[in-house]
Amino acid sequence: MQLFWDLPVTLHAEMYDAVNLAHHVGMAISAAxxxxxxxxxxxxxxxxxxxxxxxxxxxxxxxxPKRYQDFAEATAGRSKAxxxxxxxxxxxxxxxxxxxxxxxxxxxxxxxxxxxxxGAEDAAAALSxxxxxxxxxPLTFLQLHWGRLLVRQAMKALAPPPDxxxxxxxxxxxxxx
Numbered sequence: 001m002q003l004f005w006d007l008p009v010t011l012h013a014e015m016y017d018a019v020n021l022a023h024h025v026g027m028a029i030s031a032a033x034x035x036x037x038x039x040x041x042x043x044x045x046x047x048x049x050x051x052x053x054x055x056x057x058x059x060x061x062x063x064x065p066k067r068y069q070d071f072a073e074a075t076a077g078r079s080k081a082x083x084x085x086x087x088x089x090x091x092x093x094x095x096x097x098x099x100x101x102x103x104x105x106x107x108x109x110x111x112x113x114x115x116x117x118x119g120a121e122d123a124a125a126a127l128s129x130x131x132x133x134x135x136x137x138p139l140t141f142l143q144l145h146w147g148r149l150l151v152r153q154a155m156k157a158l159a160p161p162p163d164x165x166x167x168x169x170x171x172x173x174x175x176x177x
Contacts, residue, residue, distance in 0.1 A: 060085035
């Protein structure tokens with residue numbers, strides 16, 4: 001899906017974000033590397049379960065007043081649905097992508113890739129696990145970075161506006177939700 005939707009959309013001037021582009025290119029390369037037999041065990045986790053945490057966000061976008069204001073404001077229930085979906089997304093993202101993802105990298109796929117790298121008979125055999133390691137670590141830190149942005153945005157949404165309005169507004173510099 002990323003190859004046919006996310007990557008081209010990310011290249012559109014209004015939607016361009018260098019971090020997202022790097023993420024999608026890294027994921028496309030990771031998808032190609034997932035054809036290696038020693039990483040196929042992890043494909044359902046990284047290609048399926050991890051992505052399931054985004055389903056509430058996709059649904060919340062239907063109710064987002066920025067994009068679909070008439071639809072979002074048609075009933076009070078839609079506003080509540082938007083809020084509940086966003087809270088569900090936040091909790092799912094933090095649990096799955098900021099706890100489970102790094103733990104799986106640290107205690108599962110990371111050691112597997114290191115083992116393959118150590119056992120490689122030549123440079124060609126070492127290329128795939130080395131590249132996978134070089135991708136999985138930044139992608140892990142990117143999940144944590146986005147989790148931090150989500151927490152900051154949630155804190156801003158829940159906190160009353162302080163007296164220092166400019167500092168408060170800076171919390172939303174990197175809009176995620």
